[in-house]
Amino acid sequence: MSLFRGKRPVLRTLFVLITVMLLVAGISAQALAASPKYVFLFIGDGMALPQLNAAEIYLHARESDDPGVRKLNITRMPHQGLTTTYAADSFITDSAAAGTALSTGFKTNSGVIAMDPSKKESYETVAEIAKKRGMKVGIVSSVSIDHATPACFYAHEPSRKNYHEIGMQLAVSDFDYFAGGGLKKPLSADGKTDTYKAAEKNGFTVTRTREDFLALKPGIGKVFAVSPELDGDKALDYAIDGQPITLEEFTRKGIELLDGPQGFFIMVEGGKIDWACHANDAVTTIKDTLAFDEAVAAGLEFAASHPEETLVVVTGDHETGGLTIGFAGTKYSTYLDYLGGQTMSFIAFDKVLDEYRKTTPPGDAKLEDLKEEIEDAFGLVLLTEDERKQLELLAANGDRKAQERLYFALTKEERQNIEKAFVRSMNKEEERAGDNETYLIYGGYEPLTVALTHTLNHKAGLAWTTYAHTGVPVATFAQGAGAEQFAGYYDNTDIGKKLINAVGAKALTASR
Ligand SMILES: [Zn+2]
Structure with a gap:
């Protein structure tokens, strides 16, 4: 007993040393692997x-x-x-x-x-x-x-x-x-x-x-x-x-x-x-x-x-x-095929819009003028009421092309939103993004372009909360x-x- 008691601190030190060495070895082995x-x-x-x-x-x-x-x-x-x-x-x-x-x-x-x-x-x-x-x-x-x-x-x-x-x-x-x-x-x-x-x-x-x-x-x-x-x-x-x-x-x-x-x-x-x-x-x-x-x-x-x-x-x-994947307007559904119609970025479309704004006096500007550009860029179809009625007739008779165009057509409500954004975009920059309400809708971006990407995303069932x-x-x-x-x-x-x-x-x- 007395013999061992005297040696205990040494043993303890040895034990601690060995433990430390093992730990160090373990860490460096781990570090080596990593x-x-x-x-x-x-x-x-x-x-x-x-x-x-x-x-x-x-x-x-x-x-x-x-x-x-x-x-x-x-x-x-x-x-x-x-x-x-x-x-x-x-x-x-x-x-x-x-x-x-x-x-x-x-x-x-x-x-x-x-x-x-x-x-x-x-x-x-x-x-x-x-x-x-x-x-x-x-x-x-x-x-x-x-x-x-x-x-x-x-x-x-x-x-x-x-x-x-x-x-x-x-x-x-x-x-x-x-x-x-x-x-x-x-x-x-x-x-x-x-x-x-x-x-x-x-x-x-x-x-x-x-x-x-x-x-x-x-x-x-x-x-x-x-x-x-x-x-x-x-x-x-x-x-x-x-x-x-x-x-x-x-x-x-x-x-x-x-x-x-x-x-x-x-x-x-x-x-x-x-x-x-x-x-x-x-x-x-x-x-x-x-x-x-x-x-x-x-x-x-x-x-x-x-x-x-x-x-x-x-x-x-x-x-x-x-x-997020999910939008109030589409509830549990997604229609991701809408996304396939977009061919350019929002910024590329901004340039198209800018060109139009430069060459068109504000009094003459109408959304109808950008119909083809909007369809090319986002795959979204702008229809007049007459066009819609004609397509609906054809679609009812099984015309696939008419069905497809109607699918990509803007609803009346969507079109109204886009008309509003178009008017804002035609205004000068300062008048576009000034107040808080406008910011919530367009985030300081080009109103028409944001309205179009929002519409396309919402149709697909995707939504956003912030800019x-x-x-x-x-x-x-x-x-x-x-x-x-x-x-x-x-x-x-x-x-x-x-x-x-x-x-x-x-x-x-x-x-x-
Ligand atoms: Zn960022």
Whole structure:
């Protein structure tokens, strides 16, 4: 007894030591398993379950009249989680606070890029940590590359609106590949600094044509590949309107250029899923979600050839629009075939309308003039009362074409709403979106276009609650090395922490 009593503290110490060693061994074994060489993070901006599900039912409805979904590449991934998205200062987040959570594992205020809520301390991002650890880093987005979500991976700014400052941080960055949209404010206020020139000076090859983009080969060094065509916000056009280089192609090129023994971290954002949801245009958001899904497919294809070494994570930063499957006017029914009639985005139709407004004196303007344009863009048929009666007669006699035209025809009530919106659209901009009631109906967008997308969506059985973001959780999907840890219900900051773990910086995350 006395012999053992004396040795007990030693034994206890030994026991503790062995336990610690076992724990450490266990953690590093786990960390090793979760330390993939290649890490992809795909962020669908404004993409939660409704956006994914709308895309799934749209695909299914093209092939079948029965209810069902055709799964996306994203929704086929084996591990799923639910993710809360609130910001430090508001339940409904913006993309800056959400992007910061995903890139750093920290909550911050809406509008802040990878800094703390007091805007004094910069948070290190998963992309910066990956770079420090010798991995190659790529940042791809369908919106301007200085926009909030991509910025959260390479910049630190108190305001997302500091586009020039954000762009300059890209220019001096040691990341390997930036691609997709351009820069919103390449010139400094005094006109002396040009971000594109600064980037070239820092060793970036900047490409602006499809030809130059395709010619990029591994070994080229740092690349900033800008879409040959950009919209007014320096983003890619919507997928539905056609793009000279798609998000998928930008992603594939990133993989081609960054693949190598050091591994890579690639973030790809589908940024305009959000923008189309702000405008309440379901078909445009579905097409951008499908384009994003193709980019994810490129990542999954790479993962299939490096299954043990690759982690692919797909998430949204928040939901936008309050999109849902179900509308009061259609009760339990959906008529998704209506969606197939839309051929262009709301913004492309705005241009058609703008052209008409420019060439038509307000007194002469009538909705009838845009009949063909509306049918071409949205598949919706405007009928006079006489036309309707004639078609009804033909339809009653079994005329299939007449039946189909009647199906796509606007009801009297729908037509009245659209007439009202047309009158508003013909008024000057200031008169259009001034008061609160008008905002509730048109959200500050072109009244006629919003009335048309709302009508089309409602006919299909889809509806919206807002022109802003919502606070519902998003869905997260994962596949590959360490993907199991993305199952469950957790916060968006946990994704940041897990990704930082995945690129191998365990010590940094211990305090988060
Ligand atoms: Zn948004």
